[in-house]
Structures are given as structure tokens and as C-alpha cells.
Amino acid sequence: MQTIPSPTQNSAVSFTREDWKNGYESQPKEFDYWIDDIEGEIPAELSGTVFRNGPGLTDINGYRLRHPFDGDGMINSVAIAQGKAFYRNRFVRTQGYLAEQKSGKPEYRGVFGTQKPGGWLANAFDLNLKNIANTHIVYWGGRLLALWEAAEPHRLDPNTLETIGLDHLDGILQEGEAFAAHPKFDPDCEGEERMVTFGLKAGLSSTIRLFEFHPDGTLAKDHRHSIPGFAFLHDFAITPNYCVFVQNPVSFNPMPFVFGLKGAAECIQFNAKQPTKIVVIPRDAHSKDGGKVRFFETDPCFVFHHANAFETDDGKLILDSICYNEFPDIGDAKDYSEVDFDHVPASQLWRFTVDLATEQVDVTVPIERYCEFPTIHPQKVGRDYRYLYIGVADDETVSAPLQGLLKRDMQTGEEQVWSAAPRGFGGEPLFVARPHGTNEDDGWILLWLYNSEHNRTELAIFNAKDITTGPIAKLNLKHHVPYGLHGSFTSTYFGPDSNQ
């Protein structure tokens, strides 16, 4: 059985807590400007817009949030063309953001433990959640959508980042309906690209609603499946035939949340003695197996994110996921900035090989060091792939902030590593293919960095073929923005006329 070792004592030589914490400070201001501080050269062929979402505020008028995941969503965009780049950031004007900016105080409880001031009495029985629109941002079917998994998306104008409002996708979603923050983009389904995503209604048994969208944003498929037990499903993976989920071995006791003592996510209990279940749902309800949901038990672990999945010619399903040894909460820390890294659960990249005939699941560990936020070539989503890019801690042996970038050749095991340590901090890389490129690593890695020395955020561009030499260009912002969550790239340029 595979187990993830607990992290070793953290010598913290690769960073200081003060530097790391500064990257979480709120950025309440909104900007629009041409980036004039550029180190190196932006590749001439790199053209389009990179969007990123994440918490823009980690306090509300000085009242610190317990966890940055409770922070209001702020969208960053960098529009790139002809070697020039235009930066813009805007908060998503959610109902909660507008109300709290007006009143100057927290009006909502956060899922990740932020409580309203006034102790448990002020929080008990307030189950009203704020749709904070802070997790991901995607452009599909002509709509720019800010995603938060527990409710419907907010639509924004891609040119200005102005919030248009909640978007129910032409009536497909009910008011307040869950819509996951991790859509997958199938590069070729019946001759077209598809956005495949889901919505989860968790309970004593849980319902997964699966959606597929045509490139024009209209619905191609919509089906619901019930799975036994409580489910926490943040992300999933796709293959040409299946949607693949990992049902973590967790239970949910809502009482501390109801009574105002904890956030809802803090009521999730990891059960290390129970198996993790790989849930495989056919994308076609009329497939030869009748669209039946199948469950495959494997070693206990907790999964937020998946790198990829694919099917093999000999009837196996491969799933690559980032696995933790327990639910990664912040323990007894008063807020996230005080978290004890020695007790932050470690994560590894695991490869599950599911034999669909025998139901046997084998587990191997391609990446043993602490890692998060995988990205691959978009044309390889759901297909056998070679190159994986992922954020890593600088030190191979500890659980620590992501400061590095790792490229792994999944065929040979060869790895390249680059690190921004000691004063730089990273996050999610994004692979952008070079137009007309032929090799799988022919493209660029875009990586947002926090430079604590200059207290600014930078967009670093790497040549994906060789990341070890560092960024080929660095676009230095005039300020910092807090560490982000997820982002995406579209080849459409949403910036001003570059002659301006």
C-alpha cells in the first residue's frame, strides 16, 4: 500500500515567513497600465490574454480572514501582443463584496473558517454563504466566467473585467446551483473542442451533474448521477470516454459550523483507515456499459487536483493526481499566515492505474516531493502525455510554500527544476503552446511570481523546453497582488490597441 510520509522538520532555509506572509497582503486597488518594466523579451509569437483569479483581499477593513480561500475574487489579466503587455485587475462585484465594501465590516462567514466578529453567538445558525467568485477564470463560448464551485459563475467583460453579473448560462443553471471551478477542455470530441464540467450537490448521498458545452457555449450533454455518501469533489479528470473523480475518505459533521464554531470546510474529517474511491462515469449515458457509474477502491489519500487521465489500448485507465496524507487544513493556527509548516500535510504526485476488467488499482509515485498545481499541453488533456509542469517547494524534503517549478518527463522520469528561492514565491504554472509547434513541450510556461524583495508580482515566461535557465522574460508589475489560485490563457487579445 502507498502512504505519503509526514513532512520532516522544516528547517525553513529556503524562505522567511515574513517574506512569504507579505505575499498574502490585500491589494484593494485596481489598475490598468502598459507594463513597462520588462526583463528579457516577450516572444513575438506569444499572443493572447492570460487571466488569473484569486483572493484580492485577505482582510475586510483590517479584520483578517482566517484563510485566504475566503477572500473576495480578484481577476488579473495580462493581454500580450507584438512583444507588449497590458495589465488590468478588477474585483468581481459579487453581492458580498459590494455589501462589505459599503458597510466596512464582514457580513458573511467564510467556508474556510472566517467568522463574523462577535464570537459564536454572532455566527450560529447563519448558514448564508458568500459566492466569492475567487477560484478560477475561463473564457468559453464568448463568456468570461469567474468560478467558485459552490454556486453559479459571475460573468465579466473580457475587455474591461467589469462584472456583468451572475450567469445562469441561458437557464441551464438554477439560482445558486453549484458549478465546479475546474472545467476540463477536451481538445477533440466529435470533431470539436468541448468544455466538460460538473456541479456537485453533497449530502448523505451526493449528486454529480455533468455538463458538456459546445464551443458556442450551448449545451451538448447534461446528465446526473448519484453516488453513495458525502463527497468533496473539487476537481476531476476526463478521457474521451469517461469523467473521473476521486471520492476522498472524508466525513462531514456540520454541527460546529451550524453552531458558529467552525467554517464548513473545517468540519471535514479525513478517515485514514478508509479507502479512497476512484469514481468513473461514462461521458455518454448511452455507452455500451449503459452509462453505469463504477467505483474502484485504492489507498487512503486526499485529493484536490488532478494532472490528467487517459485510457490505454489494453483496457486500463490511468489517473495522475496530487495526493495528500490528510485533509490539508491549517490546524490550530489563528489564521493562515501563522500556519506551522511542520504540520502541513505533504503532497505527492500519484499515478493510479485502474484495470477496468479486473478492478485492480495499482499506485506508483512519480513525484515524491511536495508539489501542487499541475499543468500540461492542452492538446494532451485526456490523452497519453509526456510532459507535466507543476509547482514545487524549493527543498525536496519538506512541506513548504511553492517557490519552484518542475518539469517532468512522464516517459523517462527525467526532471528539470527551477526555483525562485529564497525571496520569490510561485504557484500555478500555465502551459501555452507555441502556434504551429510540433513537439509536446514546444511552448511557454507562464508563472506568476511574488518577489518579496521588491514587494511586487511578476509574470514570468519560460521556454518550456528548458526551464532550468530561468524566465526568458519577466513582466514586472508596479505592485503586488496576493497569491492566486487558478488561471487560463486564451489566444484572443483583450487589450487596448497596442499603438496607444
Ligand SMILES: [Fe+2]
Ligand atoms: Fe483548484
